[in-house]
Amino acid sequence: MRAAGVTDAEQVADGVERWRAAATATGAADRAAAEAGVRLAYRRAGLAEPERIVWAGSPREALRLLRDAHDGDCGPEARGRSVRDAVRSTPWAAERSRLHDRLGPQGWTRRWGVTGARLWETTRQLTDRIGAGLVEGVAGDRAEEAAIRLLLLDAVLGQHDAAWLCAFDTGAGSPLDGLAAVARSAGWWWPYERLAVVCERPVELHRDEAGRLDRGDGPALAYPDGFALHAWRGMPVPAAFLDELAALTPERIRDEENAELRRVMLEHYGYDRYLQESGAQPVHRDETGVLWRIPLPDDEDVVMVEVVNSTPEPDGTSRTYWLRVPPATRTAKEGVAWTFGLAAEAYEPLRQT
Known part of the structure; x- marks a missing residue:
């Protein structure tokens, strides 16, 4: 319900800003809220709740848990098949189709223009850079790189799905309310039949006025487990390179x-x-x-x-x-x-x- 005196445009703008804040949030995840959101997302998809929810300090740690587990607690047998399509892709497509039918092509385009489009470019740049950093930092050879890329296809982007969630109805009772609850509370996550792996949010995020990762005296993006990305005005740079900048000739x-x-x-x-x-x-x-x-x-x-x-x-x-x-x-x-x-x-x- 809209507050008295608040216009539709003001309500939309407020929603965009709240999702912008979620996309750029740093600091400890709200684990209780995120876990409740994970379970709700499974139920919305018609699935049994995961038997276990495991936390990782970053997407890098999540990939290591999933890649190195083999037959252990997070191995293929223990976690079961990926349910990303059921949890995220199918309800996502259904909500977009519903809005497109209700608003029409031009109405949907206008809605996207005043909501998700305002967050899309900067969040896409960020997720692309994180993905590239994960492949570079974790993969040791081509076979390992291929395995990492396949695991990345199973990921739900949590807070970095803010642009799409901003455009959809994510209120209580919506098919997407569980996904939205995780996005407001945590980072990337991996949903499987019997296991969900959920990541902490970054502890540091530094960007320039264009929204690009940017910092000259430390990591531009850092997670609590030490996974970090260094960049200068959006360009990836080695960590040691930044140490040289103060003494350039x-x-x-x-x-x-x-x-x-x-x-x-x-x-x-x-x-x-x-x-x-x-x-x-x-x-x-x-x-x-x-x-x-x-x-x-x-x-x-x-x-x-x-x-x-x-x-x-x-x-x-x-x-x-x-x-x-x-x-x-x-x-x-x-x-x-x-x-x-x-x-x-x-x-x-x-x-x-």
């Missing part, structure tokens, strides 16, 4: 053979600082500014325009700005014009600010 940057890591180094160090400290020479100068070019081995040149703000700061000084421009830029004016989406001949500012 122009020489170390030039010596880096990996072009992608070199770009990370340059971003962290600062292109303007690198220009100033690497002995770079200007290649063009005109009334708009100074064009600088830094050749980099096995990579495109770094080209920047140095411009001075014509409006003085309150203290009377003029601030210098560095604008990165395409490698093919040949003049300072061409570079400045490009930042405005113009050709050089069309850039004739009446007054620079």
Whole structure:
């Protein structure tokens, strides 16, 4: 029931924000609520509740439990077949079909646009990165990698299913209320006939303004058992690489053979600082500014325009700005014009600010 005075749009927006909070939640899972949700999801699917629910510190630990168990407590015989399709895929498809029939194609598209679409891209990026990190960190050879990928197909994404759950009816009595309860309380989980393995949520999550994993002084994503991912503005980087960033020099940057890591180094160090400290020479100068070019081995040149703000700061000084421009830029004016989406001949500012 909607509270008095609250519009449909406000209610939808509130629901999106609550699911956004669930998707990015860190800290200990609410184990009691999650286990109740698991059991409810099984019942909603017409299945007997799992005989056991086992907790793992991260998806990595869950995969190790399932992969290494063989005939033990979590082995194939002990856990039975995967019931992911019955627990998640079938009710999911039925709810989407129900909404599509009720709202029509355009209505469903509008509903998705104001709900799940707002969370989809960032959660998809995150789950893709976790999946890749699990394959890289756990698999030792091709056969093992194939086994890990098959186990990942059995996973329900818990909190990271927030985008879809946001678009559906997950209230009490809904076919999806059990799945929603787990998603609000825990991380990824694996449902089998007699066993469910449920993961803790991350203890740390650091992202940039675009929603990409991003941290320069530690893991961007970390779980309580030590499983962690390191990234700089969405790009995966080795943990040891981040330790170097505080002590970078122009020489170390030039010596880096990996072009992608070199770009990370340059971003962290600062292109303007690198220009100033690497002995770079200007290649063009005109009334708009100074064009600088830094050749980099096995990579495109770094080209920047140095411009001075014509409006003085309150203290009377003029601030210098560095604008990165395409490698093919040949003049300072061409570079400045490009930042405005113009050709050089069309850039004739009446007054620079």
